[in-house]
Amino acid sequence: MRSQKLATVIVGSALCAAVVLFSCSKSGNNDTTPPPTGGGNSGGDTVLVNLGTNVILPAYQQLGTGTAALDAAITAFNAAPTATTLTAAQNAFKTAYKNWAAISEFEFGPAADLFLTTHFTNSFPTDTALIKSNTAGATYAIDGLANYAAQGFPAIDYLLFGNGNDAVLARFTTSANAAGAKQYLAALSGSIKTKAAAVATAWSPAGGNYLARFTKATGVDAGSSLSLLLNAYVLDFDVNLQNYKVGIPIGLYGPSMLPKAPTKVEGYYSGLSDQLLIAQAQAYQKIYLAGLNAKVAATKAQNNGASLNDVITNQLTTLITKFQALPEPLSTGVSNNASSINDAYTEIRKMTVLLKVDMSSALGIKISFQDDDGD
């Protein structure tokens, strides 16, 4: 009889274990219940709360404001395309584009669900042929899949800055396709504005309150907020900043043998490349210093004999300094083989290794962008 009891105990424990396992694995998923009150039970929460409340949500709200201002400036410009309204629209564009640089690191959750992604919002170089065909009367879905290379900030960059102010004004006044251009420009800024507002609302406690879910999904497994955030953060740095914004233009990175490509820099027409790089590096720094630093410091991880946290903090500063020393506009610098660009690229490389290898490993986060088992 005793063994029968034991058998019951064993089956019972196995069931309990299964329940524990499945309830644990669920916690990172689609759970919309509000966070437990009176939290602060561990360091993980406070960092997520700080990141969500003081960095991510304000950055989205700022993008919302910036893109709304851009849309308004473009409406004013479309109503009366003059040098003055153009300058106003261009300035609004610069602000909004820099706001974008502060949120491209968060491509998970609402941003991914609502397509406020680099793919749709910041694919460069923009497809000028497609833009021309769209403004000339071709049918298009402004934020459609097929139109990804002709939308977002790079498309506005071209329309508002391409070939100088005279050409821009002509594009919207005397050109045969002026009406189409106006319509397309309005559609572009409208689309970004709508998406930015939707994502800000989705994060906001007054709206979808993704913020609550973000701060609640603690831990380091696939699906936890820290894993989502760091995977997005590292991917954005590795792919968008390192490869697309610098590696491809200087001809070091690509699917095959490619020459240098100065026109492939971000913000080519407005010459905003350097400022966008600086804005993005500052965003990385802000995110890191909002609590990731404390987490890394707490692990006492080392790099080359120094504290990893110090090394990362210093490298972020170095990066910003290097970006500030870049020739303006970047495209001209690329053409002239400016050595400062290669310097910056070397520092970007070091940063990638520190973020992707050292930081992730110290925090126990797998940079895999995929759910899987380990052993």
Next chain:
Amino acid sequence: MTMATNFFTRYRHIAPLAVLRMAFGAVLFISTLRFMCKGWVHDFYVVPTYHFPFEGFEWLHPLPAAGMYALYAVMALAALCICIGLFYRVAAPVFFLCFCYAELLDKTYYLNHYYFVTICAFLLTLVPAHRYCSVDVLRKPSLQVTQVPAWSILLFKYQLCIIYCCAGLSKLTKDWLLNAMPLKIWLPAKADIPVLGPLLKYEFTAYFFSWGGASFDLCIAFLLLAKPTRRFGYVLVIIFHVLTAVLFQIGMFPYLMMSATLIFFSEDFHKKVISSIRSWFSRPPIAQEQTVLLPVRPGKQRMLFYLLALYFAAQVLLPFRYMLYPGTLLWTEEGYRFSWRVMLMEKGGTTFFYVKDAATGKKFEVNNRAFLTPYQERMMETQPDMMLQYAHILKHVYQQQGIAQPQVTVHSYVTLNGSGSRLYIDSTVNLANENNTWFKHNTWVLPFTNKQSR
């Protein structure tokens, strides 16, 4: 000699084997369904363009999508058949072969627990686990036997002993015992879980778990083998594996081990389990059954003994083959797989692969994501043999694109158990020209030194 032979050939009740078949079959079935539900058939075998086959199995290729789904459906069905004991003699080999095939396709997905499944599925093909308490017996009552030679049960016990002992021995390292690595990284990261969470941030906890884990692995086989400590041992098995299930993302492994270790229990225990199963189906209790011995052909059995002796010799030796290689095992990973080295390392890396056209001297960096899935890329970035395979993939791709002699080099940085990132591979070596040395030392892996280089 006869005594030794008697020890293996004397008859024992079949109940432990039948319970193992049902429990393990059930876990295999759930595990296969889970694999499909998570979409991993698609992610692992349909999405990737390239794969990293094991040495000698480069001729294996994944089936088209429908074929891979069918394969997993067959595997699930075979697991279910193993569990209920239907067409067992076909189901067990079918499961084993399908599982092996899927595992051999790509090193990316190698896990110790998949290796464990492969091994147990293999051992299950050797034993008559279906001849009791099974649908096969209902179907064909003449199949029923109540006594089987002891070896068919001992096999599984010895296999589990080897696994736990090797896992324990592999933990007797400076990193594990003196630095509490990698638990010192992993446990604080879990500080948010209920109940246990608050304890995990203390360094002491990492040391406690390190020493506790090593002791558990080293002792558990003996605790389970000896009758007086068996119950206590199994309670430890449950505590240990449930803990690992809660703390780490390791899928079905804890449940596989918990079901497999049931084999250590006494005949009486297993008879009780069978009796309760019988009573659910309103079948007569075991006490009323007639004793039927499994017919054994001595010649065939002796052949099997020789094969099993070889098999177990390999099982014991494989985990120690790392001693034949120079360098740090966890760094070079030469002799790492198939050795029950579980949870030993927190390793992360990144690679920058370059292709240079020897004719023009032009060089560019490739986008790994254009060729590999993120999972493949992550596994490749810390495993030298996979990097070499990837270099050969790149060579092949760029030769087809018209670069006659593509030179492939890599800048690779890896951190191991908190070492901080270090250069991993000799970045001057053209990997396109390096052959797969199979089981020889790869000279282009830089040694794991205490000094860091950039």
